[in-house]
Amino acid sequence: MSSSVRYRKQRPSPTLPQRKQPDLWPADERRVEEIIENEEEFDDGSDKVTAFEIVRLIFTVLVINFLLSYFITDSYFWNYDSLILRPRYLQFLLYRALDASGALPHLLPFLPSSSQLHTFSYPRNFTDSELALYNGKTPGLPIYLAINSSVFDVSEGRTSYGPGGPYHIFAGRDATRAFVTGCFTSDLTHDLRGIDEEKIKTDVAHWVGFFEKSNKYWYVGHVEHEPITGPPPGPCQSRAMRQKPGVRRGDGVIQ
Template structure:
């Protein structure tokens, strides 16, 4: 049996200098830090962004002669009324409720309605507010007036009979036309006149929808059905109707006008 003194022992493992050099070790507290590398912090990024925004505002102020800091860009979220509408959702007002937004109360916005759509026109308070040139439209649906141009007489949404503004006055008794042809012509002209009315209404509706300062806020509800006799065409609109005699005269002149020479 081998004794303890005769047992061979392995010598301790000695690492080479090359392996020691490749082994990473934490820096000693006495070693100086490497100040040549720079790490960009979130605070640095924020400083750059704020500097760019400030420079952009100054440039906008200079280029617009002091009228705007955002290159005349008016985002909807900076408008308190539009921001409130986005939060609460579209409005649904009856004609009686809409009448409260006619500009008489400075604490309330100014609304008007066209074709059942309500628009906020508070940005034009000097025009739609009390004493303004279009104050008759505030707080109501006066779609008919947009078609006829009679602001005082046609402050209503009733469009019945408004197509008469485009239908010619029959003032040519010498016109040679049969009764059946006259009837067919009248039906065609009425259809075309009603289409012109709807086109005019849509044109004004799009005007307010695409306006930079006015915006849609909701719909008009609870509007009673228009019954009884339709409104008569207001006097200025009646006088502006086309006359059959003039139309026939133009057709006659066009008929006998010399054509282009044949080449």
């Protein structure tokens, strides 16, 4: 009994037949591939349309904003006035960047001799005779004035500081004394001898701040004055010309 059990052959357990996956016809396979390709193309196209719509919406909003600003305030920027909106100042910033990067010397051989980049440096040091060239009368040159030896570009105020303007006498020179005394005849000099020290400190600081904080003018350099000789200027001879820049007149503020 034990031997028959010992040598009994084990029967394999029955296995369930696996279902065979139906094969696709070649036409069906091509159809599946076309569906997948169409879905991918649809996804790519939808992304492009969305980006285009966003750009178009932003452009439309900007145009409407500029038009509303112009019709309401007669300006495209809601009367916002800043140096960064002035093309000449942006050009000045570009020149500064080229000078600071060291690329300027490499560009000069390719520029015409009339280009301002040939004489550009920041901050630039002027002599009195060099500063005198920037009085608005030399074609192609900006208008500069100096106060307390600091030189500012006032070309944006050409109607005031250019030829024929009420303050053209300040262009191309350092007339700090006139800014302090208000005398535009004999005090067109940087010589401050004989003026009260406290008045000099207060008035000079006021006018330097006026030009430094202006949204029309900007600092460009420093003027090295020749030594002062001779007696100090006398008292102002004409009180009728004691009108300072920026002081309110009947027709508004002149800057």
